[in-house]
Every structure is written in structure tokens, then in C-alpha cells.
Amino acid sequence: MMPPPTTMGEGQPSQPVELSGPQIQVLRDTSGWARFLAIALFIVTGALGLAFVGIFVQTRGAGTVANISVPNIIPAVISLGVTGAAAVLLWLYGRAVLAFFRQGEPSLAQAFRKLRVFFKLWTIFVVLGIVTDVVELLGKL
Amino acid sequence: MAMTSNPFEPPRTTDLDGDGGAATGTLAMSEEALQELIAAAPWVRWLTRLLSVSIAVGLVKAVASVVIPGSGKPAKLFSVAVGTAISTLILVRLRRYATASERLRAGTREAAGEVIAAQGSCFRLLGVLAAIGVGLVVVLGVIALVLAAFGASR
Numbered sequence: 001m002m003p004p005p006t007t008m009g010e011g012q013p014s015q016p017v018e019l020s021g022p023q024i025q026v027l028r029d030t031s032g033w034a035r036f037l038a039i040a041l042f043i044v045t046g047a048l049g050l051a052f053v054g055i056f057v058q059t060r061g062a063g064t065v066a067n068i069s070v071p072n073i074i075p076a077v078i079s080l081g082v083t084g085a086a087a088v089l090l091w092l093y094g095r096a097v098l099a100f101f102r103q104g105e106p107s108l109a110q111a112f113r114k115l116r117v118f119f120k121l122w123t124i125f126v127v128l129g130i131v132t133d134v135v136e137l138l139g140k141l
Numbered sequence: 142m143a144m145t146s147n148p149f150e151p152p153r154t155t156d157l158d159g160d161g162g163a164a165t166g167t168l169a170m171s172e173e174a175l176q177e178l179i180a181a182a183p184w185v186r187w188l189t190r191l192l193s194v195s196i197a198v199g200l201v202k203a204v205a206s207v208v209i210p211g212s213g214k215p216a217k218l219f220s221v222a223v224g225t226a227i228s229t230l231i232l233v234r235l236r237r238y239a240t241a242s243e244r245l246r247a248g249t250r251e252a253a254g255e256v257i258a259a260q261g262s263c264f265r266l267l268g269v270l271a272a273i274g275v276g277l278v279v280v281l282g283v284i285a286l287v288l289a290a291f292g293a294s295r
Contacts, residue, residue, distance in 0.1 A: 021169045030264045033264040036272075
């Protein structure tokens with residue numbers, strides 16, 4: 001029979017939640033995937049940055065820099081910033097989880113804080129994506 | 142080199158791991174860490190909602206590109222189809238994460254394990270997708286180089 005679930009009520013002494021072996025393994029794997037994702041995002045950020053510089057140099061050489069409008073630049077700069085920030089946050093999350101295995105808390109709390117900021121950033125990015133799509137859609141109609 | 146049997150094991154970053162391999166004694170999640178997971182719950186829930194909206198808007202855009210003459214291209218429709226499939230996969234994992242974190246927010250401490258499992262599932266999916274994406278870019282790059290070299294030699 002399963003024990004009744006414990007709840008975090010007011011006034012109840014807060015006790016740390018002990019992690020089981022499989023949970024520790026999941027955290028370790030998640031840390032690995034997060035760092036892999038961070039490296040992939042660092043590469044994407046670098047590639048995007050190089051592409052922007054390349055486009056700028058090319059248009060400057062052709063004397064058409066004035067043709068690059070602000071509405072074109074803003075989404076590109078935002079994408080570059082968000083990708084770079086996401087890479088940094090995921091990297092820090094992965095490192096903090098590893099630090100938790102070495103030293104214990106407060107590293108896990110720090111890792112989850114980075115993850116929370118990552119989710120905030122992702123949410124804001126999705127909102128910007130929706131706004132861009134809707135504007136584009138309205139422009140077509 | 143030792144082979145692993147689990148195809149979903151994350152890529153090795155042993156050189157970056159330091160001596161973080163061995164955990165000694167029991168590991169416990171502090172109250173502060175739990176509070177961080179709880180604080181993330183509304184963001185994850187909003188992310189799932191907005192991702193659903195984003196998928197819907199993407200589909201409307203695809204329909205519009207078919208209906209409005211001159212604005213649609215087969216490649217664009219294909220990219221929308223792939224994007225929708227990927228977003229749906231991510232959405233399913235995120236909904237699981239959101240449900241678990243909301244249970245934790247409601248006061249069920251046992252849900253912390255579910256949040257960790259959902260976190261792992263989510264990052265594994267994102268990692269596999271990233272690996273596929275990187276692989277595709279590398280393969281396409283090699284094909285482009287081979288074609289360029291073949292064209293230059295003729």
C-alpha cells in the first residue's frame with residue numbers, strides 16, 4: 001500500500017527531500033543533456049553572429065546598408081541575444097547540478113534558479129515569436 | 142572504448158565533469174531548491190499555453206500561405222509541418238513538467254521526483270532534437286562541399 005502523500009502545510013517544519021538512486025541518475029543525465037544543448041546553442045549563436053557580420057559586410061560592400069531596415073534587424077538581434085543567454089543558463093544549470101553531486105546544497109537550488117530563468121526566457125521568446133507571426137500574417141491579408 | 146547499451150544516454154562530457162562522478166552519502170533537495178521548482182511552475186504552465194498558441198498560429202500561417210496566391214512555397218509548408226511536429230513533441234513533455242510542478246506547488250512533496258523525471262524527459266528530447274539538427278547541418282554541409290568541389294573540377 002502506498003503511503004499517503006505528504007503536503008507542505010503552513011507551520012510544518014520543512015525537511016529536505018531525499019533523492020533516490022534513479023532520481024540522482026536522472027539529474028546526472030539531465031545535467032549532461034543540458035551541457036550538450038548549451039554547447040549546441042553556443043555554436044548556433046556563433047554561427048548566427050558570423051552570418052550577421054557577413055551580411056553586414058556584404059551589404060556595406062555593395063553600398064546597400066541603408067536597405068537593411070530596423071524591423072529586420074530587431075528580430076535578428078533578439079534571436080542572437082536569446083540564443084546566447086539560453087546557452088549560458090543551460091551551461092550554468094548543468095554545472096550547478098554537477099556541483100550538487102560534489103558539495104551538496106545550495107548548488108541544486110542555484111541550478112533550479114537558472115532553469116527558472118531559462119523557462120522565463122523561453123516564454124518571452126515564444127511570445128515574441130507569436131507576435132512576429134501574427135504581424136506577418138496580418139501583413140499578408 | 143566501452144560501449145553503452147542505452148541509446149538515450151547523454152553525450153559524454155567527461156573532461157568537463159571534473160571529479161563530479163561520485164556522490165557520497167545520501168543526497169537531499171533543500172527547501173530552497175523545492176521553492177525554486179515551485180516558483181517555476183507558473184512559467185512552465187504559461188509556456189505550454191503559449192506554445193499551443195504558437196503551434197495554432199503556425200498552422201493558420203500555413204493555411205494562409207496555401208489560400209493566398211503567390212505567398213506559399215512547398216518548402217515553407219514542409220518547414221511548418223516539421224516545426225509543428227517538433228513543437229508538439231516538446232509540448233507533450235512540457236505539459237508533463239507543468240502538471241508535476243503544479244502538484245508540487247499544491248503541496249505534494251512527492252511530486253518533486255516527478256518534476257525531476259519530467260525535467261530529464263524534456264531535456265533528453267531537446268538534446269536528441271539538437272543532435273539530429275547538428276547531424277543534419279553537418280551532412281548538408283558535407284554534401285554542399287562535395288557538390289562545390291565536383292562543380293569546380295568540371
